[in-house]
Amino acid sequence: MINSTLTYPTPRVELTDQHLISHAGLSAMGDLLNAVDFRALCEDRFSQFVPKAAIHRPGKIIADLVLTLAAGGEQACDLDILRTSAGMFGPVSSEATVSRFMGRVKHMPEAFTYGYQTMSKTLRSRLWGAAGDRNPAKRATRINPLIIDIDATLVQAHSDKQGAAGTYKGGYGFAPMIASVDYGQGYGTGEILAVLLRSGNMGANSAKDHIEVLSQALAVLPDDFYDDHGVLIGEKLLVRTDSAGASREFLNHLDSLGLQFSTSYSLPVIKEREIGWISQKKYWEPAVDQHGQRLRDVWVVDATEVMKLKAYPPNTRIYVRAEPLHSGAKASLFDTDGNRITAFLTNSPYYNIAELDRRHRARGRCENRIKSLKHAGLGKLPYWSFAANQAWTLLAALAVNLLAWVQLSVLPVGHQASVWDLKRWRYRLFSIAGKLVRSGRQAKLLIPKHAPEAGLFTLIGDVCQKLHQRWRQGHLIA
Numbered sequence: 001m002i003n004s005t006l007t008y009p010t011p012r013v014e015l016t017d018q019h020l021i022s023h024a025g026l027s028a029m030g031d032l033l034n035a036v037d038f039r040a041l042c043e044d045r046f047s048q049f050v051p052k053a054a055i056h057r058p059g060k061i062i063a064d065l066v067l068t069l070a071a072g073g074e075q076a077c078d079l080d081i082l083r084t085s086a087g088m089f090g091p092v093s094s095e096a097t098v099s100r101f102m103g104r105v106k107h108m109p110e111a112f113t114y115g116y117q118t119m120s121k122t123l124r125s126r127l128w129g130a131a132g133d134r135n136p137a138k139r140a141t142r143i144n145p146l147i148i149d150i151d152a153t154l155v156q157a158h159s160d161k162q163g164a165a166g167t168y169k170g171g172y173g174f175a176p177m178i179a180s181v182d183y184g185q186g187y188g189t190g191e192i193l194a195v196l197l198r199s200g201n202m203g204a205n206s207a208k209d210h211i212e213v214l215s216q217a218l219a220v221l222p223d224d225f226y227d228d229h230g231v232l233i234g235e236k237l238l239v240r241t242d243s244a245g246a247s248r249e250f251l252n253h254l255d256s257l258g259l260q261f262s263t264s265y266s267l268p269v270i271k272e273r274e275i276g277w278i279s280q281k282k283y284w285e286p287a288v289d290q291h292g293q294r295l296r297d298v299w300v301v302d303a304t305e306v307m308k309l310k311a312y313p314p315n316t317r318i319y320v321r322a323e324p325l326h327s328g329a330k331a332s333l334f335d336t337d338g339n340r341i342t343a344f345l346t347n348s349p350y351y352n353i354a355e356l357d358r359r360h361r362a363r364g365r366c367e368n369r370i371k372s373l374k375h376a377g378l379g380k381l382p383y384w385s386f387a388a389n390q391a392w393t394l395l396a397a398l399a400v401n402l403l404a405w406v407q408l409s410v411l412p413v414g415h416q417a418s419v420w421d422l423k424r425w426r427y428r429l430f431s432i433a434g435k436l437v438r439s440g441r442q443a444k445l446l447i448p449k450h451a452p453e454a455g456l457f458t459l460i461g462d463v464c465q466k467l468h469q470r471w472r473q474g475h476l477i478a
Helices: 024-035 038-049 058-071 076-083 095-107 109-129 207-219 248-256 272-279 353-378 386-410 422-430 454-472
Strands: 146-152 172-174 177-182 191-196 237-241 260-265 285-288 294-302 317-324 339-346 434-439 442-446
Touching (some): 024 386, 024 454, 038 058, 038 109, 058 353, 058 422, 095 109, 095 386, 146 207, 177 207, 207 248, 237 353, 248 260, 260 353, 285 353, 294 353, 339 353, 353 386, 353 422, 386 422, 386 454
Parallel strands (some): 146 237, 237 260
Antiparallel strands (some): 285 294, 294 317, 434 442
């Protein structure tokens, strides 16, 4: 007989009737929903999507779907993870009930979208107000505006779905356009404001779609961004996009609303005198990274007087950035003097060139929010109906936003979890197991004392309970 050393212990597996909870850490998100009185809020907005005598109310159906998406579920049948833990998550609707709910949604998509927008605005107002000094609306100023990122992405469809079409990359599916908020470094990962589901053959540079998704995003911002007459205070907001958002129609629309913008710009064919001017670093300023540290051999300059802009909004300026080609990068026609030349447009009243460049380069953070949104449900749309899939994307956005609001309003400043993305939350917190027991007529959830994120779990629960009490007592605006 050969005795082998096992990689892991192999305890005997037995079935039990004990109340064991496999995703006990997910209840931390449930604590936040309880704190903001989510169920009553949804009843006011979505009651038309369920019969009056229905046991499963819209708030509970939506909350269960959102928690399922946050935990990694991909379709309605994944609700069984919550359904088997009724002591923790309460009665969970069946797949048939969810199917009937989504069936009503696809027949009244405008009503569902409007209900979601008003609900989202109320939740955002409550939780931003609870953030205190970190409230993005209070921190937004003319010089330091709140940033709204707009970007498009591709979602593959592996079966025929309504509205799916071929993409420019040779795939098949959808090309949603997403508007998200960047809180700024140190304040969390940011949140999703609006998701506009589009066919896969739609262009990323559509000014009409940029205007539509921006309108949806502005509709869900708190009232702090509007004056007493309901007029948008545009100077407190900055719209940031890639070069797809640099169309004159879209930028003139932003200017008409009084909004600031910062958008990448595809340089036209550079004239000989401009190439010579770029090679001279006499008027250039050194660029800085996201921590304010000077970058080596990276330069930025205001090129407005050299590269004339036509038909763009007044006060639009163009800034050019030059940096050495990265290892393996292929030079293009516009890369002169061994540098990669890029540019961006802005009408910001702030004139610190290095800071404007740093702020625009931070646009890459929106890619992380889109990645989390795909992990939360956007990446695998389960329905054939286009309207049902649009509603699914909004539920996915709410799942991502729950985590963003925890980072902003619940966690203390500088907490390590304030920069976690969705997948890390799943692995570190949501996967914590627990046991439900009763003692003194009260239910108690037991979790491993030495679990790495046990302290984070209890912290979220305690803070959410305190927030709920403050709202009930009128200490916070509800």
